[in-house]
Structures are given as C-alpha cells and as structure tokens.
Amino acid sequence: MKRIHILFLILSMGALLSSCGEDFLYKAPQGSIDQDALTNQTGIDLLTTTAYANLTENGWGASPSNWTFGSMYGGDANKGSDANDQSVLNEMETYSTLPTNSYISEKYNWVYKGAKRVNIALQTMEHVEDMDAAIQKKRNGELHFLRALFYFEGIRVFGPYLPWVDETNTDNDPKVHNDMDIYPKVLADLDIAISDLPDTQDTPGRANVWAAKALKAKVLMQKGDLTAAKPILKDVVDNGKTSNGLKYDLEEDMSANFDTYRENGKESIFAIQFSAERDNGNTGMSIAYPHGGAGAPGGCCGFFQPSQELANSYKVGPDGLPLLDNSYRNAPYTSERATRGEYIAVSNKTIPVDPRIDLAIGRFGVPYKDWGVPQNNWVRDVANGGIYLPKKHVYTKVELDAGLADGGLSAGWAPGSAMNLQYLSFRDILLLYAECLANDGELAAAMGVVNRVRTRAGQKVNFVMLNGEPAANYQIANYPSTHAAFTNKEVCIDAVRMERKLELAMEGQRWFDLARWGGNYMSSKLAEYIQFESQFLAKFAGAPVLNPARTMFPLPEGQIQTMGVDEEGNPYLVQPEPWR
Structure with a gap:
C-alpha cells in the first residue's frame, strides 16, 4: 500500500x-x-x-x-x-x-x-x-x-x-x-x-446537515442561481437548527455573536472554533486590532480600520430608515478629525444613526465594549488609516482578564482570542432569503424579513450606553407597508442590499456581495466609495476604478x-x- x-x-x-x-x-x-x-x-x-x-x-x-x-x-x-x-496591502486597498x-x-x-x-x-x-x-x-x-x-x-x-x-x-x-x-x-x-x-452532532464545532444546506445555498447565491438557492434557504430559515440542537434564530443581543462566553448560540450555523492556546486564537486576524500596546484592546497592529463610507451608511432619516438615495455621503458626518481638543477625532452624537454603527465600528467618544472610550494611541497613523476602529471580533477586557485572550497569543507578539468566527450565520442566511424573495417579486415577504432583522437591531440591549444614557442618537424603525420597497422591485432590492451592508459590516462579506451582484454594479459602487473616501484619506485620490470584468482576483x-x-x-x- x-x-x-x-x-x-x-x-x-x-x-x-x-x-x-x-x-x-x-x-x-x-x-x-x-x-x-x-x-x-x-x-x-x-x-x-x-x-x-x-x-x-x-x-x-x-x-x-x-x-x-x-x-x-x-x-x-x-x-x-x-x-x-x-x-503589499496598499495595492489591494487601492x-x-x-x-x-x-x-x-x-x-x-x-x-x-x-x-x-x-x-x-x-x-x-x-x-x-x-x-x-x-x-x-x-x-x-x-x-x-x-x-x-x-x-x-x-x-x-x-x-x-x-x-x-x-x-x-x-x-x-x-x-x-x-x-x-x-x-x-x-x-x-x-x-x-x-x-x-446528521441533524445534530456530539460537539457544536462539527458541521451538521443544516450547515451543509446553508453552505449549498450560499454557493448557489454566489453562482447567481437564486432560483435553486431559494427553497434551500427557506428550509434552513424555517426548520434549521444548530449542531447542538438549537433552532436557528436571531439573538436578541447582537453582541452575543462576538462573545466567547456566548458562542455556538442559535444564530451560529457553522463557526470556526478558536481557543486561547498560542497560535490558535484567530491568527488570521492578529494584526487587525486597535494599536496602542498594553492597556489597549489587542494593542497591535492598527490594521482594518472602518471607512467613512461604512460609518456614514448608518445615518438614518427622520423616519429611522436608511438613506437609500446615498445622501448619507452628505455632511455632517458621523465622526471627523478634530482640529483641537484632547482627542484626534470627535463623533457627532446629534446625527440620528442606526445603533449597529457602534457594534461594528469603534468611534471616539463612544464606549468601546468594556474598554472605555478609545484613546488616541489606538490609531496607529490617522493620516493613513483614518479615525475609526474595528470592533466586532475584538475581545473584551473581561475575556482578557479571564485568560480567554492575550496580546501575544499569536506568535508571541500579536493578539488573539478564543472567540469563534461565525463562517455561516443565520443573519446572513435570512438576508439571502430576502434577496431571493425580492428577486421573485415577493416584495412584502422580502421586506418582512428585512424588518425582522431591523427589529432585532432596535432592541435596547443593542444600544451602547454612556453614563446610563444612549451614547449616540440611536434611531431605527421598520419599513412601513407604505414604503416604496413594498411595491417597487428596484427599491426593494436596494433596501435588501443596504441591509446586508449594515448587518454584515466588517464580517468579510461586502466585496463578495458586490461581485455577485454584477461587475458593472460592483465597479460603480467601488468608484463611489473611492471618490467619497478620497475626501478623508489622500491615498485614495489616485486610486483607479476596478474593471467591471474583474469580479475575481x-x-x-x-x-x-x-x-x-x-x-x-x-x-x-x-x-x-x-x-x-
């Protein structure tokens, strides 16, 4: 043999x-x-x-x-x-x-x-x-x-x-x-x-039949075969359960999906299981933490800073709904570099914003998990990276103190933690199903799914608090049945796509969505992004527009x-x- x-x-x-x-x-x-x-x-x-x-x-x-x-x-x-x-990332980001x-x-x-x-x-x-x-x-x-x-x-x-x-x-x-x-x-x-x-497994880290169905649907969506994906997505949404037997659903507290103590919950379809052992604590993201050394969350190395495009996408109108006309790119902005004062940036707390902004993005003046408000040294180079910080995958101080994370867990010098990475999540599958419904003209049903996601986001447990009060002007509402998204297919699809942008931000999904929605769409959206971002970071001023045919690397x-x-x-x- x-x-x-x-x-x-x-x-x-x-x-x-x-x-x-x-x-x-x-x-x-x-x-x-x-x-x-x-x-x-x-x-x-x-x-x-x-x-x-x-x-x-x-x-x-x-x-x-x-x-x-x-x-x-x-x-x-x-x-x-x-x-x-x-x-080497300079060429990729531009x-x-x-x-x-x-x-x-x-x-x-x-x-x-x-x-x-x-x-x-x-x-x-x-x-x-x-x-x-x-x-x-x-x-x-x-x-x-x-x-x-x-x-x-x-x-x-x-x-x-x-x-x-x-x-x-x-x-x-x-x-x-x-x-x-x-x-x-x-x-x-x-x-x-x-x-x-099988339906369930002896340990939650193993894939079950529902994870396989969810992955098949996601593959079909990437392929552009919404017709084949739709019934699988419906089956997963209606009947799916985790490997440890929990019926799929949205967690009331969104932070539960980014918490070592609450991992493998009902929103997790398939998660990559990490531990607090050296080089097994999500080494692939070990440089994507706030900078600042000891006393900062992670402390190295300041990569993966959220964009102004993303942050301002969370602005809402007086009705608590996203600005689907792209007017979120108009001033005033959610945060700006400070010209004077103690901090390098200041957040505008009067602008009405979707509360998910402060789950996905670290902003100056807004508590960063249990680490307090961000400090200047958490940003490595404001001229190159801007003023925002990654947040979802970053561990809490409680996790650090409990030995579930460490600033040197990766290779002895970079951060890591035992926090799982949800490769397949119920929130993702729900919104893919909404996309299929919208594509088939089932607009009310599609918006019902979108509103289910928005209802969860609007729970008070998802508001970041400061001194007993909301840390920002959080406003979020469901789309009313009188909204154009319930009768106009194009508007409905825009609403679903915006919801994916907001809900799945900083989770490694965005470019894959843009690419599968078509090369021309991808290219135009990235052109808008480059143009807007160049107002804040000079490195984008000369960035080319991505060729619509380049929906792959x-x-x-x-x-x-x-x-x-x-x-x-x-x-x-x-x-x-x-x-x-």
Missing part, C-alpha cells in the same frame, strides 16, 4: 473552553504517521480533525474571515495601520492588485492545503474495515462539507475556474488544468454532505510558474481573461 506521511499541527485545548465545542479539534499527536496506522476509526477521526484544523491554521491573507478580500476590498474598511507595514501579491498566494495555498487533507482522509477511509457505519457516514459528510468550503473560498476569491483535485487523484504533486468550472463539483460535495450529515503568478506546462506545452494554470 502506498505510504503517506501526514504532518499533524494540532494544539491542545485550555480547560476554560472545555464546554465550547472545540475539544475535538485538539486530540491528535504531533509527528508523522503511516497510512496503515490510520486505517481504523481512531485514524479517520484524527484525519478529520486535521481537516477541520485547516480552518484555524491560516495567515492574514488565507484567513476565512476574509477581512482583506471581503471587507477591505469591498469598502467596509481600509488597510489602516501605516503605509509601510504590510505594504484596486491595483498584482498577480505577485503575497496575500493571494496565501489564500490559494490554504485552499489546496485543506483540500489535500480532506483527500488523504477519504483515501484512507476507503481501506477501513472495522469502523462503525454511522460514524463513518458522519465523517464522510464532514469531509465533503469541508472540501466544499475550502474550494468555495477559492471560488469567491479566484472565480470558478480552478484545478479540481479530489481523492481520486493520488499524485503527491498533482498537475491539473484550470479549464473547468468547479461549481458543479463543489455542489456535488455538498449533496453528499447533506445526505450523510488574479491567480498567483508563482503558482502559474510552479505548475508549468503539460506535455504539449500548454500551461496548467491560465490567468483569468480580465487579468491577462
């Missing part, structure tokens, strides 16, 4: 997280293990664990949080920090990405590292004879779910023309052309996952060179047409 050596990079779990669903991720020993020793139930469990672990083993470019590819590239945020640190960019190489490598781990597990499972049939079926479902997720990440970033390598290819260094649309392969993997996965030039050519002299990897 062919001997395959597998490197396990699995970390142990701290006792504080023993009830959070991460424990199954950290049981494999280090070292090389021969395939013969793995052809049993224990071996398959270890190999499946290794495949899951790819979710937590990622660099800043590879991170499935997609803070660079999804949020920064979509206009939620700019790079932040200063111009010299991670200068839409001048080159095929030699190291972040796209990281993402590409991560996709195929994960796929290879799945393939090794499936190859090994073919030779297992004494495994419990029910467990084998579950593991088969989990592995196909994970491979679909890894390739889906590749599709979202590079487009669907990627080399497909599955368990039938046993070459150590497979040479495969990228001349095939792999969407059907990904969907086939998800059909297997849906067939084999270029393939890494290094991979094209490494793969080489076939026996007929044809390259295995061909750059997408818009990037040639």
